[in-house]
Amino acid sequence: MTILLSACAGDQGGGDASGSNDDTNNSGGNAEASEDQTQISFIHWRGEDTEVFDEIIEEFESENPDIAVEMNVYPSEQYQSNAQQMLRDGSVGDVFTSFPGSQFEVIRDAGFFADLTDEEFVSNFNAEAIEIGQADGQQLAVPYQLVFNMPVYNVDMFEELGIEPPQSWDEFIEMGATLQENDIQPIAFPGGDIGPNQFMNSMMMNNAPDEDIFAKLESGEESLTNDWWVSTLEDFQTLLDEGMISEDSLGIQQDSAIASVAQEEAAMLATGSYHMASLKEQNSELNLDFLPPITVSEDEAQYEGIHTATFMLAVNENSEKQEEAKQFIEYLSQPEVASKYANETGQHLTIEDVEYTSEELQDTAYWLTDKETRFQPRFFITNSSVENAVLSSIEQVLGGDSPQDAAEQAQQVVEENIE
Structure with a gap:
């Protein structure tokens, strides 16, 4: 976690997620690309970040006039359920995001992650923080946010x-x-x-x-x-x-x-x-x-x-616009762009040399070094049915069932879904 301070506290002198359940499908960026532009699709679940992403996309398009970015935002539960289908033919989600854990495993098994291992922009991220996006010796996704998943x-x-x-x-x-x-x-x-x-x-x-x-x-x-x-x-x-x-x-x-x-x-x-x-x-x-x-x-x-490293940026292996998609992720990983995103959304990030100016980020930076935190346990559940059983047992208790009965029912589901 001391290493993470240099990644996430930057020069300030002193992050399901986590995510949105917005009921609307927001879009940003250019709705249509001109004849001399390549349009890429960017999909994620953070509805509350739409405004700052619109600004970042506009700045990216100004610096890269040959690329247009269309952004679509989905409620987090819908995104977890439907992202795999959306990515299948490569027409949507040239750049997409993934939760760690079961969604990452499902998308990896489907072969939808392009290998980012040798991309120069990977060095813009803290090496320890992005390990959760690695599998089979490859960097398949780069977590953008360092989130504290606690009250x-x-x-x-x-x-x-x-x-x-x-x-x-x-x-x-x-x-x-x-x-x-x-x-x-x-x-x-x-x-x-x-x-x-x-x-x-x-x-x-x-x-x-x-x-x-x-x-x-x-x-x-x-x-x-x-x-x-x-x-x-x-x-x-x-x-x-x-x-x-x-x-x-x-x-x-x-x-x-x-x-x-x-x-x-x-x-x-x-x-x-x-x-x-x-x-x-x-x-x-x-x-x-x-x-x-x-x-x-x-x-x-x-x-x-x-703590959790999440909002994992990735490139669709089925996309025909992978180079343009990688350019967009490279842009998001530049410290000055990441600093803008961090301070306007209140998120600690995994990018090196981010400068935090927002009061709430500065006030909570001590959790990176002075506190003993563990990576979010839920994201180590790789089977979505098992994850649902675990979460449902809590809801059953809050709905009036006894802890023992809820645990037994959840365990039955687990046993039906593991080998």
Whole structure:
């Protein structure tokens, strides 16, 4: 993580994802290319980044007048489900993005990643941070964002109420009680669209500190009915029973959850760093930091938080415009372009020499060096059916099922989908 500081803190002096669930299909760049231009297609799921990407695309086209970029943005769940089909004939997604984990594996197995190993722009990225985009000795994709997939909280609210950031599970529950005594919802949990995709990672990071736990689950060595997962589901049930997550959480959409934190009706947003810019946009006075739950005692905790390298840029192997697509990725990897993207979207990046000027990025840079974080566990699940079973077991508990029953049902699905 010390190496990552040089990649992500740059010259400031001091990142499912994570991603959008926007309901619209946004487009940007040139709708049509002129006769002397080659038009390339750029597809991704970050609807909240459309404005800055429009600006970057316009600047790219000005510097590269022979290339036009058409951008299409899809809701993240739709993108995860349909990206493979869109890439199949090469007419869409000359440049595309991929989540790590199961989507990366599916697209790799389909042979849709062009090999980027020998491209000069790869050296613009931090070598350690982009390892997640490698397979079979090749660099198939280059993660652009370094995201902290853990709850964001209102620092000033805690200080005004005299709440110290909890260092154990007992302290976390006590924190929730104090907030509720002051008519504040402890956790805004957008279960209606994002679901437990992000929150599960910090909830299980110390219950299952073995970073190979999901590889062992998919190999049959581990089971969701064992203590590490049942105890995680029991912790979710505790949050529900104690009122820290509202009973209607499975129907709450991300926009509503963000608004409740921005309006200081809730103290924490159970998503990640990628929503900090949206919070600040709605309430510029917010002082934000991260507060992942420590679900064990303080002396048992091995990890303090979660990070992910995601929004993996790639070139479609089926594209007839690979050289132009690579030019666009090369442009995005230039430090000055990456700095613009980082500061306007509130994202830490994997690019070397990025200069962060936004307050929230500067204030959270210490998580890169001073905290013990682990890579998002969910992205080590390579089978999408197994991933769905894991996430569904959390939703079942939040819907009223017992942790044991939810774990048993999920394990049955796992066993049906692994060899």
